Amino acid sequence: MRSALRLITCVSIFAAMACAADDPGGGVDAGLSVSCREAVDHSDYAWLEAKVFQPSCGAFSACHKGAADDAMGLNLEAGQARGNLVGRPSQTRPGETLVVAGDPARSYLLVALGQRPGTLPPSGTMPVNSPTLCAEKRDAVERWIAAGALP
Numbered sequence: 001m002r003s004a005l006r007l008i009t010c011v012s013i014f015a016a017m018a019c020a021a022d023d024p025g026g027g028v029d030a031g032l033s034v035s036c037r038e039a040v041d042h043s044d045y046a047w048l049e050a051k052v053f054q055p056s057c058g059a060f061s062a063c064h065k066g067a068a069d070d071a072m073g074l075n076l077e078a079g080q081a082r083g084n085l086v087g088r089p090s091q092t093r094p095g096e097t098l099v100v101a102g103d104p105a106r107s108y109l110l111v112a113l114g115q116r117p118g119t120l121p122p123s124g125t126m127p128v129n130s131p132t133l134c135a136e137k138r139d140a141v142e143r144w145i146a147a148g149a150l151p
Contacts, residue, residue: 033134035051035137036134036136036137037136038051039051039052039134039136039137039139039140040136040139040140042140043140043143043144043146043147044144044150045082045144045149045150045151047140048140048141048144049078049081049082051137052133052137052140052141053076053081054076054077054078054081074091074098082149082151084098085098085099085109085149086098086099086101086149087099087100087101090108090112090121092121092122093108093119093121096108096111099145099149100145101145101148101149101150102145102146102147102148102149103145103146104116104142104145104146107145109141109145110138110141110142110145112125112126113125113126113133113138113141114126114132114133114138115138115139115141115142
């Protein structure tokens, strides 16, 4: 019996370590992933597009890709994300703006990401069907907005 418990424990630990190594930036061990550690030093759009918007919103979940019909038409693919976020109205929360350059408190994107309190989109915290973004990545998005959401 003890051998079986040890085996189960070892397999569980190994599986958790393997998942953490492949973690795209969310989940329980998110603070340990490389991109989450990198996020502490970034608030630039190029990094956010490559390490947050693309892998979490466009590629991993594929919700905000192309026409993005299932995501209210919000395309967050490379070269599209900033233009579709900054100064654009939320399709799920009338009266809200996705990103208000220089004003994180009025940027609905931060509510949708779970960074700030507020009414979530009907589908819940973004990204949907993906690991929740680590706090470091959400902080980087907030810093980018606070700095003027520059390209």
